[in-house]
Each structure stands twice: as C-alpha cells, then as structure tokens.
Amino acid sequence: MATFKDFRNSVKPNWCPGCGDFSVQAAIQRASANVGLEPHELAVISGIGCSGRISGYINSYGFHGIHGRALPIAQGVKMANRDLTVIASGGDGDGFAIGMGHTVHAIRRNIDVTYIVMDNQIYGLTKGQTSPRSDVGFKTKSTPEGSIESSLSVMELALTSGATFVAQSFSTDLKELTSLIEQGIQHKGFSLINVFSPCVTYNKVNTYDWFKENLTSLKTIENYDPANRMQAMQTLMEHNGLVTGLIYQNANQPSYQQLVHGYSDQPLADSDLMMSEDKFKELVAEFM
C-alpha cells in the first residue's frame, strides 16, 4: 500500500520559503495515501500561478494547464477515465477571476472532482496584483490607492450555486486540511476546498498571524451541522467567510456521472477508438 512518500517526486518546488502552498502539497500527498490510492490512480490538474505548479510536484498523473482552465481539463479527464481520482488545483486568481465561470458551472454540475484552491488574496506569480479575494483598501501594484472593489464571498457563492461539498482550511493546519481533502476525495460529486495559503512575499496584510487572529474553527461553534445549508450560510455571513472546517455537505445528491445519459459502462480511456472504413463511410453518408 502506498504511503505519502510514494506521492513525492524528485522535482524540488521553487516556491518562496514559507509559502503556504508547501503544506497544501503535503496534505494532498497524505490524503491520497490515507484513502488508499496508488500514484497511478490519481490525476492532479492545475492552472497557472505559483500554486498551479503543484501538479509538477506530485508523483501522479498530472497536467499543468492554462490560466483559469484547470476545471475544464479536470472534468474531461474524469469523464474519459472515471477510475482516476481527479484533483484540480490553482490559485484564487485562477479559480475566482479568469476561471470563475468554470468554477460555478463545475459546482452546479456536481461532477466527481475535488477542487483545491490556494487562496492567498493576491496574484503571486505575476508579482503581486489585487485578486477578487483581496479586501477593500488592499494596496498592491495594480491598486496603489487601495482596492475599491469588494472581496468575492466564494463560500457563500458556492452554496448558492448548488455545491454539495464546501470546506475551508488554513495551510498551517495540516491535520484538518488532510482530513478535508480525504473527505472531498471520498465525496461522490464536486468538492470545493478553499485553503488560506499565505503569500509571504507579496501579501503583507493577510499573513499567518492575521489568519490566526481572524479565523474561527467550526469545531468551536456549538451544534454546528454541516448538513444544514441555512446554518452554513448564516455562519459564513456572521464571520465574514473566515471559518475553517467542513462548511456544508449533501451526500445524497447524485453526481453528474450518475445522471448523464449514455455514459458507457466502459471508460473512454479503455475503449477501442479505431473505426472501420465501412463504419466511417456509413457515418459520412448520413451528412451527404
């Protein structure tokens, strides 16, 4: 049986020392081993950003896609080969700016993919511009006078988009993050895990200390029930979205794969895609 070490490869991450993304990588490797996966049973698909490099640092199938397009690729991989566990990942810019359309539609589609967002409230790779997750007043190179746009409430947005699994964590809490990723992988449907993963180089406001002071663990909220969508929404609004833990799960809704018509018993990846010349001519004749 594989251990987390089997999900390591020889590529040394070039993240800045102290970047939150290191822990996210470790949590994915641990969670994958803990749920009993072997490296060849996992595909990690990422977008572009510092966080997007993660697919290159895990020993599994991987695809480093284009900015904001991790989810379309991940959904295609899952549809073609349902036997793979598919994790999509990237930054808050990747998933909540350029890729936001894909995020919302993947959520409502409830396709069996786990989406892990490394949310540092800034664009790291391009050297520190405001992201849709930056707070009002946040000064960066792109907003020298401070951001005048409000921060996107992504967890609330996920709930109203029909999400069946919504969780949030902090990269320093490796134990909780690993457990949430395990639950996300095991969830039959789309799971969104937003991870506060500080950018130590460009974000001098939302630091490790800032998160420690401002985050509330759902474990400390009496009678919190992740099956209760109304309570999830209310709790998020009361805490300005700054909560950690499993926020909401509906395990009863069928996934996209369970509902889609004509989903063959044989995965596309195992199918013989060769077509006989006679069959080809027959198909072409239909259009003549």
Ligand SMILES: Cc1ncc(C[n+]2csc(CCOP(=O)(O)OP(=O)(O)O)c2C)c(N)n1
């Ligand atoms: C289509 C396209 N637009 C813009 C860019 C430039 N670009 C690369 S990464 C990035 C944002 C990075 O921020 P985020 O997704 O939050 O990831 P981080 O680097 O913070 O991990 C941008 C705008 C690009 N590569 N492709």
Ligand code: SF4
């Ligand atoms: S710039 Fe920020 S997000 Fe990118 S590797 Fe460095 S600390 Fe991490």
